[in-house]
């Protein structure tokens with residue numbers, strides 16, 4: 001048996017793609033367990049809730065790595081804006097849900113908020129460094145040579 005990593009649907013061996021989730025990988029039960037994704041009919045009681053959203057897959061994967069280090073059950077669910085968003089933004093942008101085990105929600109939200117602040121600080125630092133470099137380049141031109 002193979003399972004869809006996104007919706008958990010069960011498939012016969014030989015099927016390569018979930019009918020409901022185009023592009024999603026089908027994996028075996030062992031891989032599903034490693035990812036803490038409940039299998040159909042196994043009586044798994046863990047509920048997954050959304051801890052955060054990401055606007056690109058790299059950020060989403062970054063969050064997942066972060067949470068996996070803390071042994072928090074987590075998986076990514078790709079989404080696309082519905083018709084409501086098309087009306088408000090005019091774009092059909094994909095986004096990603098970071099789903100975590102319900103009992104880990106608070107911790108996951110905290111960790112992601114921390115990571116977000118760090119990412120923002122890093123990009124602010126990079127912008128500052130670029131600015132400084134620019135100033136240095138300008139300063140290297142001897143006055144009066146223009």
Ligand SMILES: [Zn+2]
Nearest residue numbers: 004007018021
């Ligand atoms: Zn699926």
